[in-house]
Amino acid sequence: MQRKPIKRQTRISVIIVTRNRHRQLIDCLQTLHSSTSKYFDLIVIDQSDKTEETEDLQSQLAQFPSAVYVKSGQRGKSKGLNIAIQSSRAPILAFTDDDCLVDKHWLSSLSEVFYEHPDVVGVFGRTLPFKPAFHMGRVCPAFFDKSGSHNIVDPQKDLGYIGYGNNMAFRKSVFKSLGAFRWWLGPGSIGSNGEDVELAIRCLIHNQALRYESRALVYHNRWITPLEYRIQDLSYVCGEAACYGYYALLGYEFAKYLYIYTFRLEIKHIILLVRHLRVRVLREVASLFFWFCVKLFARLRGTLVAIYGVTVDTKNTFFVEA
Template identity: 35%
Template sequence: MGNNLTLLICSNREGIRFSEIWRQVVQDKHLNKIVLVTQGKANFYNNHQSKVVHIKLANTGRSNAVNRGLQEVDTELVGLTDDDCYLSKDWIFQAVKVLTNQSLSMVYGQTFAYQPEKNKGKICPCTFTKKPNRYSITSQIGRHWQDVGFDNNAVIKKRVFEEIGGYKWWLGPGSIGKNAEDAEFILRALIAKHSIAYNPSMIVYHNKWLTQQEWKNAAQIYLCGGVGAYGFYGMQGIEECWTVVKSYSFDTFRNIIDEIKKFFDKPSFSLDLIKDTFANLYYLCWGLIIAFLFAIIIPIPEKEHVVRVIARE
């Protein structure tokens, strides 16, 4: 495949040492260039790496940043990671090795927490190890956090974006849908009959650590985006996605009931309990509203309307 991979990174945070993200892969013979798309305070970053194309945006939303970055890609493969991740030395090699298989469209890898020994008592989100932890191929819709992974560790053939479109602007950080832009894209690709590989040797380290309260807040955001992404396809008739939405809903109400039971076991006024209960209900409902709005009310762009395309076949 030659030097046929473009690494795409998006950020809206200041003070990020971007060079640490790609330090171990920047000299890889398969790497053509790095596209860095920044927003907000990250626009002040001064790039000194010749392989980096730095694009500064005035708008918000990670999906908007990814889609703008894709316009700069002229290679066969697009690598995705986050601004708080570090790529292992053979990350590109492992991805290219898998995607020489013409029947595969995407490959996701194994994501570890970075230096957990220095972050006792905290939680690193969006890590991923598939069970069983061996090379596998997915072509059926399931739960992306169990079957596929996250796009802090993904390489996708550019033709997939050309066939089914980019990320949805209404999902992801900085959007009305809050999160799960990668989940929606995975679902769209699977519905369009693309096959996705998992390579456990394709390793990324995630350097994001949350306190218990921060994790609780993040989980509510993940709930909103997940319901929005899976609900979007569930409302278009994809039963597997609707099953996941029902699971989200069941888990939310079960957690609320568990918290209420704890309250009655040891009665005491808890403002946090009230806040958490309303927050969970709010994000669940908001995710459903987002799904309904974009699946039923607002027309879906033709290229991205994979459910209708498959129905015609």
């Protein structure tokens, strides 16, 4: 399949789905406005049920002449992303989150990667915590810190280079040929997470090459307590089980391996923790066992979501309305 050549500075549609985080979104838009590349348009899908800061947001959006703002009654990040994809006109679609701050060279770096690697259909970038020294005692979730670059061609061997949905870009042609985001995955859905890795795996099993590039840099500006992170981790476990379980049920051996492997890791982790407790305090053991059981429940939920996923038609899911 021949693709149209991408210019070194081709136009990009930047897509952000937001819900009740207008203040964080405004900070994100300010970093986008400082981008060294001006060859982009902006699409914001707003699923908020609060309206306190809408005026400030509209003022910020006015800095982007080609900005598309859609107020959506839908819930779920994937549904919002699919609405945005339908509205996009650029050949490259870049995705970040409302609580992220993009590096000024982020867009130009993405353009260069697609220009240098015409066979690549998707790029994941490096996501770092924003000013960690100012957030001692708190945790930044969803950061991805690997240096250098790496070709992603195998969903099992190269899984460690598939980053997060807060810093990725794909050719729009991917969604035309392979379908949109699975609406039952991602934040706000029954699957809670995993829409990003599922899209990556879908590309790979259809022999579409991906790439990791650390020069495409984004900062994640979300800081939560260790307890909140444990709760957040449950959504990752659920999404992971839903994604791997979905492809395992479709008969893919790598997915069966990943589904079982991640489960074994959790069991080994709990065993090691118990063994290395210097003082086997009953409360600590009980706490570890409690969170292990909660994770098992999250994994079970993800498995049920996977079963549901294989029963619904998810091919070319451009069906959502704003």
